[in-house]
Ligand code: FES
């Protein structure tokens with residue numbers, strides 16, 4: 641892959657300083673977060689403003705007014721354009737200046753141009769491509785998507801991860817299922833044992849055998865999410881996959897989990913953890929009217945919130961400590977027993993080299 645401004649990354653680069661490969665789609669916001677006002681995000685050191693035009697279609701521009709370098713996200717939407725708060729210059733979705741309120745008759749619109757980004761809305765999230773647009777077109781790269789998001793048989797819960805650490809710490813946390821120890825009080829999973837590891841060009845799959853506390857085989861068993869006394873440990877396969885730059889997991893037939901990454905900068909990562917409880921097994925439910933099933937899906941949205949937020953808080957605390965220790969002394973040796981982690985680090989370096 642090719643990008644005109646990207647640095648060359650030597651093979652032995654410390655994984656904690658590796659940049660992202662920008663030639664992928666990143667999940668930068670939930671759809672519901674971007675309403676009528678401009679919305680600012682940062683993706684790998686780049687300040688970007690998202691806004692919706694009159695039809696509600698999402699656009700993304702560099703968050704910088706070329707006139708005096710203030711943030712366009714402090715402005716407002718005017719028709720299909722973005723209007724700067726300071727002097728009211730407007731910019732279209734391509735980043736060209738379209739209007740200056742005090743332009744004299746003999747003056748032309750300034751020829752300034754700010755960067756616009758490919759952006760789209762899919763499965764409840766806003767996906768942005770910060771890389772080389774030619775590569776995007778040539779390879780028809782698509783966002784990973786979350787197919788269960790609108791599916792009537794899946795109940796979603798979303799937890800936002802705001803993590804003061806390099807993205808490598810977060811993906812290592814998600815790929816190393818031996819850290820169930822940390823979450824004992826939330827009873828997420830137990831006794832994970834790595835069975836197999838598969839590495840392909842754009843993904844790593846780690847297959848564990850684990851114990852699950854939950855069995856969703858009757859409709860009322862969803863209440864196990866709220867009442868620990870109803871949970872029973874039983875063996876289930878636990879698969880975790882790094883599908884660059886995102887993560888996906890399945891625990892038996894009952895749960896699917898995604899983590900969509902938005903690395904903010906080298907010591908801060910934002911991500912969206914999406915947990916789905918499956919209703920696939922309830923064939924009687926599938927015969928009910930779609931309206932009712934939609935109502936059930938919407939009413940149960942967020943049913944795993946407490947567990948998910950609790951797990952995230954525990955993980956974030958560990959990652960914050962790892963990052964702080966790294967910043968204190970980056971050459972201190974760490975010890976690793978899970979072969980998945982070495983593969984993940986190699987993969988991150990390779991992706992960084994691809995830029
Ligand atoms: S700084 Fe944006 S219009 Fe002047």
Ligand SMILES: [Fe+2]
Pocket residue numbers: 813819823951955
């Ligand atoms: Fe965790």
